[in-house]
Amino acid sequence: MENSSIQAEKKIIRNRRIALAAVVLAVFFIWNTDGLFPKPWGIPAMLMVPLVISIGMFEREYAGMFFGLFAGVLMDTFSSQTVCFHSIMLTAAGYISGVLITRLMRNNLKTCLLLNIVFLFINNTLFYLINYNSSGEEGFAYLYSDVYVASVFYTMLFVPLMYWIVRTVYKKINL
Amino acid sequence: MNRFFKSKSFKIFIVIIAALLLGSVIAGITHWKNNPLSSAISAVTYPLQKVSASVGNHIDSFCDSFRSSSTLQKENEELKQKIADYQYELADYENTKRTLKIYEEFLGVKEEHSDYIFENASVLSRDNVDAFGSFILDKGSVKGIEVNDPVIFGKNLVGIVTSVNPTNCTVKTLANPDVSVAVYEARSNEFGYVTGFEDGIDTTIYQLPGLSKDSNIASGGVIYTTGIGGIYPKDLIVGTVKEIRKSKSDISYYGIIESNVDFSELTEVFVITDFEGQGISQNIED
Numbered sequence: 001m002e003n004s005s006i007q008a009e010k011k012i013i014r015n016r017r018i019a020l021a022a023v024v025l026a027v028f029f030i031w032n033t034d035g036l037f038p039k040p041w042g043i044p045a046m047l048m049v050p051l052v053i054s055i056g057m058f059e060r061e062y063a064g065m066f067f068g069l070f071a072g073v074l075m076d077t078f079s080s081q082t083v084c085f086h087s088i089m090l091t092a093a094g095y096i097s098g099v100l101i102t103r104l105m106r107n108n109l110k111t112c113l114l115l116n117i118v119f120l121f122i123n124n125t126l127f128y129l130i131n132y133n134s135s136g137e138e139g140f141a142y143l144y145s146d147v148y149v150a151s152v153f154y155t156m157l158f159v160p161l162m163y164w165i166v167r168t169v170y171k172k173i174n175l
Numbered sequence: 176m177n178r179f180f181k182s183k184s185f186k187i188f189i190v191i192i193a194a195l196l197l198g199s200v201i202a203g204i205t206h207w208k209n210n211p212l213s214s215a216i217s218a219v220t221y222p223l224q225k226v227s228a229s230v231g232n233h234i235d236s237f238c239d240s241f242r243s244s245s246t247l248q249k250e251n252e253e254l255k256q257k258i259a260d261y262q263y264e265l266a267d268y269e270n271t272k273r274t275l276k277i278y279e280e281f282l283g284v285k286e287e288h289s290d291y292i293f294e295n296a297s298v299l300s301r302d303n304v305d306a307f308g309s310f311i312l313d314k315g316s317v318k319g320i321e322v323n324d325p326v327i328f329g330k331n332l333v334g335i336v337t338s339v340n341p342t343n344c345t346v347k348t349l350a351n352p353d354v355s356v357a358v359y360e361a362r363s364n365e366f367g368y369v370t371g372f373e374d375g376i377d378t379t380i381y382q383l384p385g386l387s388k389d390s391n392i393a394s395g396g397v398i399y400t401t402g403i404g405g406i407y408p409k410d411l412i413v414g415t416v417k418e419i420r421k422s423k424s425d426i427s428y429y430g431i432i433e434s435n436v437d438f439s440e441l442t443e444v445f446v447i448t449d450f451e452g453q454g455i456s457q458n459i460e461d
Contacts, residue, residue, distance in 0.1 A: 032300050044303040061184045069191060077340070078311055079302055083202040084195040091195070095188045103179070127304065132373075143373075147306050 016173040017063060020055055023165060024067060027051055028074050043150045048075055049123060050116050050159040052090045053097045054166035057107050057115075061098030068094025085130065089123050112163045113156070120155055124148040274443070280329030281445055288408065290451040294318050296326075298442050299343060307351040307371060308378035308438045309334075312446065315342045319448045325407045328444050331436045332356065332400060332411040336446065344446075348438050349413065350378040357403040358383065358413050363391035366401060369413050369432055378438050381414065383430035390428065394418050398432055408450045 031037050031047045039045075048071045056064025071094075072087030079086060097115050105111045128148045179185060285291065296312035314320055316339045324336040326346050334348040347354050348371075355370040369381050386392060396416040402409030414432040421428050 032303065034298070034301050037303075039303065042306065046304075061188070065184070065188055065191065075304075078300055079304060079345075084199040088192055088195045088199075091188070091191055095184070099179075099184075143306055 012173060016169060017059070019169050019173055020059070020063075020067065020166065021070065023169060024048075024051060024055075024071050024074070027162075028071065032078055040154070041146075041150075043147055043154050045155045045158055046120060046123065046151060047155065047158055047162070048072075048086075048090060049093060049120055049155065050112070050162035051166070052094045053115050053119060054112060054163045056094040056097035057101045057112060057163075058166055058170045059098065060102055061095050064094030064098035065091055066094070068092070085127060089126070093119050093123075109160060109163055113159055116159045117152065117156060120152040121149075124152055277329060277443055284327070284330055288450065290449075291408065291447050292319075292449040294320060294446045294448050296320075296344075296444055296446055298444070301439075302345070305351075308348045309337075309351065310346055310348075310438075310441070312336075312344050312346060312444065313342070314446065315340045315344050317341050320344050320446050321448070323406050323454075325411070325447045326444050327411060327447060328436045328441060330412050331434065332407060332413050333436060333438065333441065333444055335406065346444075348378060349381055349434065350438065356407055356413060357401045358398045359401050360392045360396045360398055360416065362393075362396050365390060365392055367430075369398060379434040379436070380417070381432045381434070383416070383432050384422070384427065386419065386428040386430060388426075388428065390419075392416060392419065392430055398430075402452060405452055405454045408447060408452070 027047055031045070037045065037047075052064065052068045052071050055067045059067070068090035069087060072084075072090035075086035075090070076084060097119075100115070101107050101111070105115075125144075125148070128144045132143055281293070285293070294314055296314040296318075299311045299313045302309040302311070312320075312326075320336060320339055322336055322339055326333045326336060332349065334346045334351070335354055336344045337347045338345045349356065349369065350371040352371040352373050355368050357366070358369050359366045365386075367383050367385060369383050371378075371381050383392070383398065394416055398413040398416065400407045400409060400411045400413060412435060414434045417431040417433045419428050419430050
């Protein structure tokens with residue numbers, strides 16, 4: 001009897017993670033399809049970051065880490081800049097958000113907004129420093145303020161939506 | 176805290192991060208721009224990429240049709256429908272005309288340079304995180320495309336292949352300051368190089384730095400590749416001189432070069448996979 005309930009629990013978790021993987025793929029392709037997702041004044045929204053952080057918050061560190069890796073590899077595949085930057089950053093985002101929710105913080109939208117703004121700043125600053133500032137050219141400074149900092153605030157608009165999507169999947173496919 | 180650092184999840188996390196960092200370092204040392212995981216993922220997601228690109232290509236024509244129809248909403252339904260139909264037909268005609276023009280220009284290049292070997296490729300997606308208009312093409316190493324292959328649209332140079340997967344490749348445009356091209360100006364026959372602006376959001380504008388006060392390069396001059404370096408073939412069009420400005424940092428001048436192609440509108444390009452003299456200077460260095 002106990003064995004069958006464990007089996008049922010595993011099945012539910014597996015189904016939920018398949019659904020979340022489908023959400024990651026869907027969001028990625030909506031974001032990456034040319035002209036489908038708005039880029040006002042050329043500012044990109046880093047949609048995968050709030051999605052991975054939300055998954056980490058609900059699924060905790062193990063799943064958060066692997067979903068982060070999956071989303072990061074998808075982004076790196078379509079990136080012209082660095083080989084593993086997004087993989088490393090999103091794996092860390094998924095893992096750290098999971099750990100913080102397990103040990104320190106509460107799982108709610110305020111926490112999600114806080115984690116996102118901090119992580120987006122770190123992610124975009126590192127991306128700028130590695131890809132543009134490392135060349136030593138001064139002219140790239142505008143990029144940081146006009147594109148990558150602006151991208152943090154633009155992405156923050158979509159954090160509640162990503163959190164709501166992941167929470168809905170979590171609640172619909174749960175024990 | 177100590178228990179956290181000894182936890183299984185933390186150890187797995189460290190192993191994954193270390194593996195990814197190692198991959199980055201190896202890629203950096205070997206100038207190999209892709210990791211095996213990315214290559215595998217790109218092969219698996221190839222059909223989805225094609226769907227994504229197809230959707231992207233249809234969005235423009237759909238939006239055009241919608242916008243035009245909205246301006247005619249006050250007219251009667253029948254007329255509106257007819258106009259919409261005509262617009263679809265016109266869009267189709269324009270697409271066909273544009274494709275024909277591309278192939279005509281391509282044929283011209285092919286006839287002029289029989290040594291070129293081309294691969295036709297479609298734009299799958301654009302790198303949303305890059306500020307200089309890099310894009311992904313739907314052909315890769317399976318079709319013989321390699322890193323440093325030039326990418327053209329008609330007779331115009333668009334950019335260079337910077338990384339290759341089996342089924343796709345990434346192109347950095349001339350607007351990217353990482354890319355520089357040895358060029359000459361047709362009228363004055365002066366030599367120089369063209370590269371992107373670090374502070375220029377416009378991806379169709381580049382600079383021709385290092386001009387002296389006595390330079391004969393003037394507005395309207397056409398800039399061509401020299402072929403020096405063995406990466407780009409000779410006599411591809413890079414752009415037209417828009418104006419000459421004085422440099423803020425020294426006594427030199429620089430030219431503002433405008434591309435004849437809007438990279439954000441590109442849907443089809445050609446990759447030159449081989450030409451006479453390709454990689455000659457690299458081979459000498461080796």
